Amino acid sequence: MQNYRRLSVWKKAHAIALNVRALTERIPPDGNRGLIDQLRRASLSIPANIAEGSSRQTDKDFVKFLNIALASTTEVEYHLEYAGDAAIVPQSECNLRRQELIEIRRMLAGLINYLRGANR
Numbered sequence: 407m408q409n410y411r412r413l414s415v416w417k418k419a420h421a422i423a424l425n426v427r428a429l430t431e432r433i434p435p436d437g438n439r440g441l442i443d444q445l446r447r448a449s450l451s452i453p454a455n456i457a458e459g460s461s462r463q464t465d466k467d468f469v470k471f472l473n474i475a476l477a478s479t480t481e482v483e484y485h486l487e488y489a490g491d492a493a494i495v496p497q498s499e500c501n502l503r504r505q506e507l508i509e510i511r512r513m514l515a516g517l518i519n520y521l522r523g524a525n526r
Contacts, residue, residue: 410453410460415513419453419475422506426482429503433494441494445485451478452510465521472521476514479507 410416426449430442452475459471483504490500 408460410457413456413460413517415510415517416453416456416460418506418510418513419456422482422503422510423449423453425503425506429495429499433489438494441485441489445482445489448478448481448485451475452482456514469518469521472514472518476511476518479511479514483507 426445430445433442435442455471455475455478459468459475462468462471486495486500486503486507489495490497
């Protein structure tokens with residue numbers, strides 16, 4: 407068990423959740439409520455699953471939660487792609503958030519590989 411707040415990937419995931427929250431506050435709610443809710447839920451899932459997994463007793467269990475967080479990065483990335491292509495959010499902001507997600511995804515994959523290697 408480790409303190410999730412000390413993990414660099416959690417810090418970046420927490421930042422993306424806050425950034426997505428700020429972005430969704432600027433989206434007009436008319437006709438976009440589902441998108442707003444999905445973006446918020448999926449972005450919150452990333453740091454929440456890192457935090458929850460870090461409290462598990464084994465690295466194998468931690469990896470399960472990291473994989474959920476990893477999947478959530480892809481979900482958020484798609485929703486941002488849709489929002490940009492549908493001109494709901496400026497493409498430049500979507501691209502910036504997507505680059506942050508790619509970095510988080512790489513960090514998660516590295517942590518997963520490290521934890522899997524430690525258990526061989």
